[in-house]
Amino acid sequence: MTAAQNPISAFTAAEAAAMDTALEAALQGPRGANPLVGAVVVGPDGRQLVTGYHRGAGTAHAEADAIAAAASAGVDLHGSTMVVTLEPCNHVGRTGPCAQAIIDAGIANVVYAVDDPHDPAAGGAATLRAAGVSVRSGLAAERALELNRRWFQAVDAKRPFVTLHIAQTLDSRIAAEDGTSQWISSPESLADNHGIRNRIDAILVGTQTVLVDNPRLTARDANGDATGKQPLRAVMGLRDVPADAAVRGDDGKVLHLPTRDPRKALSVLFAAGTRHVMVEGGSRILSAFLAEGLVDELIVYLAPTLLGSGTPALNGLGIGTLAQAQRWAWDAASGGAVQFLGRDLRLHLLPEEATVPHRTQDTPAAAQSPSPQPTSTDSLPVRTAADTAMGGY
Ligand SMILES: NC(=O)C1=CN([C@@H]2O[C@H](COP(=O)(O)OP(=O)(O)OC[C@H]3O[C@@H](n4cnc5c(N)ncnc54)[C@H](OP(=O)(O)O)[C@@H]3O)[C@@H](O)[C@H]2O)C=CC1
Ligand SMILES: Nc1c(N[C@@H]2O[C@H](COP(=O)(O)O)[C@@H](O)[C@H]2O)[nH]c(=O)[nH]c1=O
Numbered sequence: 001m002t003a004a005q006n007p008i009s010a011f012t013a014a015e016a017a018a019m020d021t022a023l024e025a026a027l028q029g030p031r032g033a034n035p036l037v038g039a040v041v042v043g044p045d046g047r048q049l050v051t052g053y054h055r056g057a058g059t060a061h062a063e064a065d066a067i068a069a070a071a072s073a074g075v076d077l078h079g080s081t082m083v084v085t086l087e088p089c090n091h092v093g094r095t096g097p098c099a100q101a102i103i104d105a106g107i108a109n110v111v112y113a114v115d116d117p118h119d120p121a122a123g124g125a126a127t128l129r130a131a132g133v134s135v136r137s138g139l140a141a142e143r144a145l146e147l148n149r150r151w152f153q154a155v156d157a158k159r160p161f162v163t164l165h166i167a168q169t170l171d172s173r174i175a176a177e178d179g180t181s182q183w184i185s186s187p188e189s190l191a192d193n194h195g196i197r198n199r200i201d202a203i204l205v206g207t208q209t210v211l212v213d214n215p216r217l218t219a220r221d222a223n224g225d226a227t228g229k230q231p232l233r234a235v236m237g238l239r240d241v242p243a244d245a246a247v248r249g250d251d252g253k254v255l256h257l258p259t260r261d262p263r264k265a266l267s268v269l270f271a272a273g274t275r276h277v278m279v280e281g282g283s284r285i286l287s288a289f290l291a292e293g294l295v296d297e298l299i300v301y302l303a304p305t306l307l308g309s310g311t312p313a314l315n316g317l318g319i320g321t322l323a324q325a326q327r328w329a330w331d332a333a334s335g336g337a338v339q340f341l342g343r344d345l346r347l348h349l350l351p352e353e354a355t356v357p358h359r360t361q362d363t364p365a366a367a368q369s370p371s372p373q374p375t376s377t378d379s380l381p382v383r384t385a386a387d388t389a390m391g392g393y
Pocket of ligand 2: 167181182183184185189190193205209213214215216217218280281301
């Protein structure tokens with residue numbers, strides 16, 4: 001049922017304020033295979049009791065996070081209102097269905113912004129109503145859609161969400177002239193990168209990086225010990241992966257993609273169950289994904305180091321004139337658009353609308369910019385969380 005069909009369509013000022021808080025909280029989560037979701041429970045007197053947000057695939061959903069926060073703080077939620085940025089789920093995932101958790105907590109009302117696109121007909125709203133919970137939707141719907149616009153697109157496009165990783169010097173080098181690159185990043189940046197490796201489904205590098213670096217591509221802690229969920233390791237390129245390459249590991253979680261076509265690589269990964277891939281490099285692989293407009297977020301670790309020569313971060317995007325430049329917007333999700341990590345800066349960006357010219361049928365892919373996107377006004381140098389909620393994904 002949509003808000004238009006719902007007989008109860010008004011929202012209180014307290015619910016609107018709670019939705020603002022929920023949208024803000026959602027931005028603390030990571031971009032990726034799951035949408036950003038925030039939830040706030042409001043008491044009968046309009047007071048905001050607890051806030052929750054989703055921390056990425058495999059972790060508690062925002063509603064469950066808020067309910068758990070209430071349980072640990074000894075807050076009784078009977079008769080309260082759950083305000084959430086996405087329709088509560090109805091499926092038994094790793095954390096159980098949120099609709100049931102809401103019913104079990106005695107929550108009397110649910111206000112959500114947008115339907116879950118995966119299962120709108122038999123979603124959590126119907127389960128909640130059947131259990132006697134009052135459900136209204138549509139509050140701040142446009143902002144909630146914007147919050148996850150790129151995620152909705154990626155789900156719709158049936159390809160994995162793509163995070164591009166670049167660990168570079170101040171003068172945009174990812175390796176020195178002799179190919180050495182370990183390490184450009186600070187230990188704090190490396191720890192952050194390994195945290196992302198834990199959350200994604202797959203990590204992808206080019207054959208040249210395998211030959212030069214012989215990387216393991218596992219998620220590890222500062223002692224070098226494997227941590228948590230390990231990503232599938234994908235190597236893209238026509239050359240064989242050497243039999244003794246470290247990337248092969250001993251767990252069978254390695255995939256050679258014998259292609260130079262990023263779309264083909266993504267479709268093979270999607271078919272293999274990957275919903276979120278981090279493309280780590282090197283230069284030619286990063287450039288190929290960017291030139292095809294296949295990047296959903298960009299994470300740049302910028303080290304205050306100069307090399308003056310060596311491998312450039314990018315190797316040509318087919319851009320001949322400034323009007324064709326790819327322009328990116330600052331993304332406040334996942335802890336902020338700009339953060340210090342030790343001596344490095346971590347920059348978090350998303351594709352900006354507006355500046356990307358339309359692709360044409362007769363222009364080679366490498367000489368084209370990303371696929372067309374809606375127009376917007378100029379972006380701020382650094383966006384606030386609220387700005388991003390309004391104009392980001
Ligand atoms: N600082 C950092 O963040 C990182 C640094 N690096 C560094 O980058 C350097 C390697 O970068 P680079 O030389 O650019 O190599 P890449 O790792 O980008 O691999 C390039 C190879 O991938 C294959 N390939 C697959 N698709 C394409 C495509 N669309 N376009 C071009 N090639 C494709 C080709 O091999 P084939 O013939 O097999 O098809 C090509 O030779 C190393 O020195 C490494 O240390 C690497 C990763 C991260
Ligand atoms: N040099 C460099 C990175 N390099 C990336 O890390 C890979 C090595 O992975 P592993 O063998 O698992 O430690 C390497 O091949 C390349 O993809 N990453 C960064 O965050 N910062 C850096 O300075």
